[in-house]
Amino acid sequence: xxxxxxxxxxxxQKLEMAALSAPAVIFTVGMIAFPVVYTIWLGFQTFSxxxxxxxxxxxxxxxxxxxxxxxHGLWVTIALYVLSLALQLLFGVWxxxxxxxxxxxxxxxxxxxxxxxxMPPVVAGMMWLVILDPSLGAANxxxxxLGLPPSDWLASPTWVxxxxxxxxxxQWTPYVALIVLGGLQSLPxxxxxxxxxxxxxxxxxxxxxxxxxxxxxxxTAAILRSVDLLRFFDIIYITTQGxxxxxxxxxxxxxxxxxxxxFNIGYAxxxxxxLTAIVFGAVLAFNRLRGAVAW
Amino acid sequence: MSDAxxxxxxxxxxxxxxxxxxxxxxxxxxxxxxxxxxxxxxxVTAYPPTLVFSPTLENxxxxxxxxxFLSYALNSLIVTxxxxxxxxxxxxxxxxxxxxxxxxWPAILTLAARMAPxxxxxxxxxxxxxxxxxxxxxxxxxxxxxxxxxxIVIWVLLPSFDGIPRSVFEAxxxxxxxxxxxxxxxxLPLVASGVAVSAILAFVFSWNYFLFALVLSNGDTxxxxxxxxxxxxxxxxxxxxxxxxxxxxxxPPLVLAALVQRWLVSGLTxxxxxx
Numbered sequence: 001x002x003x004x005x006x007x008x009x010x011x012x013q014k015l016e017m018a019a020l021s022a023p024a025v026i027f028t029v030g031m032i033a034f035p036v037v038y039t040i041w042l043g044f045q046t047f048s049x050x051x052x053x054x055x056x057x058x059x060x061x062x063x064x065x066x067x068x069x070x071x072h073g074l075w076v077t078i079a080l081y082v083l084s085l086a087l088q089l090l091f092g093v094w095x096x097x098x099x100x101x102x103x104x105x106x107x108x109x110x111x112x113x114x115x116x117x118x119m120p121p122v123v124a125g126m127m128w129l130v131i132l133d134p135s136l137g138a139a140n141x142x143x144x145x146l147g148l149p150p151s152d153w154l155a156s157p158t159w160v161x162x163x164x165x166x167x168x169x170x171q172w173t174p175y176v177a178l179i180v181l182g183g184l185q186s187l188p189x190x191x192x193x194x195x196x197x198x199x200x201x202x203x204x205x206x207x208x209x210x211x212x213x214x215x216x217x218x219x220t221a222a223i224l225r226s227v228d229l230l231r232f233f234d235i236i237y238i239t240t241q242g243x244x245x246x247x248x249x250x251x252x253x254x255x256x257x258x259x260x261x262x263f264n265i266g267y268a269x270x271x272x273x274x275l276t277a278i279v280f281g282a283v284l285a286f287n288r289l290r291g292a293v294a295w
Numbered sequence: 296m297s298d299a300x301x302x303x304x305x306x307x308x309x310x311x312x313x314x315x316x317x318x319x320x321x322x323x324x325x326x327x328x329x330x331x332x333x334x335x336x337x338x339v340t341a342y343p344p345t346l347v348f349s350p351t352l353e354n355x356x357x358x359x360x361x362x363x364f365l366s367y368a369l370n371s372l373i374v375t376x377x378x379x380x381x382x383x384x385x386x387x388x389x390x391x392x393x394x395x396x397x398x399x400w401p402a403i404l405t406l407a408a409r410m411a412p413x414x415x416x417x418x419x420x421x422x423x424x425x426x427x428x429x430x431x432x433x434x435x436x437x438x439x440x441x442x443x444x445x446x447i448v449i450w451v452l453l454p455s456f457d458g459i460p461r462s463v464f465e466a467x468x469x470x471x472x473x474x475x476x477x478x479x480x481x482x483l484p485l486v487a488s489g490v491a492v493s494a495i496l497a498f499v500f501s502w503n504y505f506l507f508a509l510v511l512s513n514g515d516t517x518x519x520x521x522x523x524x525x526x527x528x529x530x531x532x533x534x535x536x537x538x539x540x541x542x543x544x545x546x547p548p549l550v551l552a553a554l555v556q557r558w559l560v561s562g563l564t565x566x567x568x569x570x
Contacts, residue, residue: 016474017392021401024389024445027381028404031442035419036411042418098313101306109318111553116321118552118559119545120503122523126541127328129527130534138327138344174321202306231412234505238523252412259418260510272415279410 042269053266060270070271072246073254077275080161080250081229087169088225089218092176097206099177100184113174121171125238128167129154154239157247164248167235172228176221183217184210215293223286230279251275325545332538339535354535355543362525364540370433371518374508375501377437382444382497387490390449391478394456395464402453405446413506416442421510431513439507444497451496455489456482492558499548519544 046056064070099105099113116124132139132153140150153163191213195205233252236242242249242257249257252275259268331339333350336357358364393402408416420439421430429435459482467477483490508521519540526533526540552559 013474017396020388020392020475020478024385024405024449025401027385027441027445031438032407032416033404035416038419039415042422095317098310098317101310102314107556110556112318112322114552114556114559115325115549118499118548120505120520120548122505122520123541123545126523126527126537127324130331130538131324131327136340136342141343170324227410252414256414259414265418265422269418272412272418276411276415279412283410
């Protein structure tokens with residue numbers, strides 16, 4: 001084949017490749033990239049009660065800095081995030097170890113373990129709403145049967161965040177567990193054998209060998225959960241809508257309500273861009289951490 | 296019996312106990328939901344709660360009688376199937392091109408949708424769709440849900456395409472096959488199982504998605520998930536119907552997920568973990 005013919009085929013090939021990705025790229029630009037740029041522009045606009053919009057400069061952002069509800073929402077978002085992530089990583093690693101030592105997992109058991117995070121979060125919210133009902137729910141009945149005091153759960157300003165964290169952890173701990181299980185199964189067995197020969201206790205083996213080797217997988221699970229937890233929406237919106245009062249008003253819930261209940265699209269855009277920056281910041285930080293614990 | 300064997304048995308027993316405990320914690324709420332949906336209305340709110348009862352379908356009958364449950368279900372099906380089809384149509388060729396050329400920015404661009412809060416897109420969409428009068432249309436709903444399905448399809452298929460040896464393509468090229476022909480005739484049949492997994496995951500996540508339909512649908516196009524409020528609003532006397540609705544909404548994703556459970560986790564991490 002001559003050189004010109006070769007470049008001709010290569011050019012043709014490049015063109016064909018571009019044509020293959022074109023629909024996805026055009027769609028993504030139209031539905032994601034352009035709307036995000038548009039949101040940035042909307043963040044500089046104000047909308048009057050009649051829907052008339054005008055340029056407002058940084059007014060939305062200076063409003064944000066002075067807005068008590070924003071800082072409260074940020075606090076709720078972070079509290080819910082830290083609590084949920086800690087619960088899910090802790091119990092996820094525990095569950096992964098239990099599954100790992102069970103050796104053979106029948107498909108039925110696996111299906112059972114994935115069922116919480118494959119069902120809609122909205123459904124999880126609906127079922128827990130009934131279970132956690134303060135007066136007629138099964139949860140308080142069990143607590144009382146065990147001699148423990150009942151709780152108001154989602155109806156209590158103090159307990160609503162831990163309760164939502166509990167519901168989300170019920171849904172996503174098995175997911176974290178299955179990711180960590182994948183990490184466990186890919187570890188070389190030779191390291192355990194060496195530890196065993198050296199007479200290390202099971203706890204020491206876990207602390208000194210398994211856990212450090214597993215850290216990259218755990219950080220990956222943490223990234224995947226962070227992305228969802230920082231933009232927490234579904235379960236809260238279906239169970240408390242940010243309440244009682246504003247006790248579970250996360251930034252995403254607050255931004256949604258500002259935008260679609262009060263129709264202040266400009267301010268909602270500023271709120272959402274800030275939240276997006278927080279999510280991307282967390283992902284970048286975790287990515288650096290993953291680099292630090294890689295082996 | 297030796298000490299070591301004794302310890303071994305003890306540890307295995309302890310592990311089984313923990314496994315059963317975890318299984319109970321995971322299963323109990325779902326089982327309670329399903330049981331409640333079959334309880335006679337006076338027993339759903341019984342206190343103390345009852346475990347033994349004579350099952351009835353009255354809640355399901357009540358649900359379809361008092362709410363347009365079936366038309367919501369049809370809306371959900373239209374939006375979910377439409378967005379899954381669109382995700383596959385755009386995602387399959389894109390994943391193939393990314394895998395072949397190693398130019399990954401189109402794939403990374405779609406990931407933005409996986410990371411940013413949905414409201415970030417919903418605000419401009421709302422303004423745009425309102426201007427062209429598309430709020431409440433199936434088209435707007437399908438397009439918005441395709442933002443969920445497209446990254447799933449691309450990132451589940453990428454490793455599958457990567458797994459095909461280059462020599463297969465090169466041989467076809469020498470025979471004068473065009474790239475498009477190679478994709479449809481050679482590559483696609485080789486990754487058929489990956490396509491199935493990506494289609495099911497896309498279906499599940501589109502079906503489960505709440506936020507977009509909350510704003511972009513209207514009374515006629517409301518999906519099941521967005522209509523969940525209509526079922527909750529009726530107070531604690533309607534718990535039976537509420538749990539019947541929850542059970543029915545959860546059924547399609549759970550059945551589909553069980554079919555592909557073996558490949559599910561590596562698919563769900565969008566390539567971050569090989570499971």
